Amino acid sequence: MNESRDTRAPADVDRKALWVVRELGLPAVVKACVSCRSTRHHPTGKFRVNASGKLLDVWMLICCELCGRTSKIPVHERVHVRSLDHERLLMFEDNAPAMVRALATDTALAGKAGHRLDWNGTWDLETDSPFHDLERGASVEVVVRFELPVPVRVEKLLTTGLGLSRSAVADLVDSGRVRLPLAVGARAREDFTFVVLAPPDHPDETVR
Ligand SMILES: [Zn+2]
Incomplete structure (x- = not known):
């Protein structure tokens, strides 16, 4: 042409x-809130690590933009403690901002956890x-x-x-x-x- x-x-x-x-800013996490009609969430900056014997669960905590209700995004589920890199585990336990940022922008994690990222205004x-x-x-x-x-x-x-x-x-x-x-x-x-x-x-x- x-x-x-x-x-x-x-x-x-x-x-x-x-x-x-x-x-x-970081993208909003888009998923239905169980308490209100909002679908927009933001990371609280904290993780929750739960140990059950040798198995670990790790969640990233997010809160609803409208009502403030906290919910959890699974990061690791029932993983053996030895299979999780020690440095990585420390970052979860310390609520490391770099880890929050990495996971809050992780589209692969979003796909796995079933939420969407809204990048508008970021x-x-x-x-x-x-x-x-x-x-x-x-x-x-x-x-x-x-x-x-x-x-x-x-x-x-x-x-x-x-x-x-x-x-x-x-x-x-x-x-x-x-x-x-x-x-x-x-x-x-x-x-x-x-x-x-x-x-x-x-x-x-x-x-x-
Ligand atoms: Zn809500």
């Missing part, structure tokens, strides 16, 4: 930029915005760094970071000026790097 696709090697970047997906994108390099005609390598593993559509990062409409971003990707390591419609949740190439040097190479 696009016959003037940019095929230059992205080797020569003039500048580097850093975009940071900043953490504003992040924003910090850039040296607006992205002037497009007008300056510079090639830029952009490192996108995630402070929390929030799944964000790549297109959303680009429209926000470049300050462009979805169609303008689609044009840049289709023309090959934006080189992405993953699809523009994919959701990223870890650091990645992409390149924005300068407009072609020679006006006679493209139809304007």
Whole structure:
């Protein structure tokens, strides 16, 4: 469809930029509250560890946003005490904030425990915005760094970071000026790097 696709090697970047997906908060845990109509919960910051002989149960405690009722998310169920890493057990016993944070953003745990994570309002994108390099005609390598593993559509990062409409971003990707390591419609949740190439040097190479 696009016959003037940019095929230059992205080797020569003039500048580097850093975009940071900043953490504003942890996602809400979405599951029905047994006491009220709310479905939104937040971690209390505590774990409960229960030993029965050599078997351990570990739960993360969460509380309802509306009525405050505490409920439990199973983290380990009936595991043998020797199969649980000692450092990990200490973190549960100490209510380590790093462990709370890791499990509160763990989509695999959410899937296993049958709840959903609501990431709305948990992040924003910090850039040296607006992205002037497009007008300056510079090639830029952009490192996108995630402070929390929030799944964000790549297109959303680009429209926000470049300050462009979805169609303008689609044009840049289709023309090959934006080189992405993953699809523009994919959701990223870890650091990645992409390149924005300068407009072609020679006006006679493209139809304007
Ligand atoms: Zn409730």
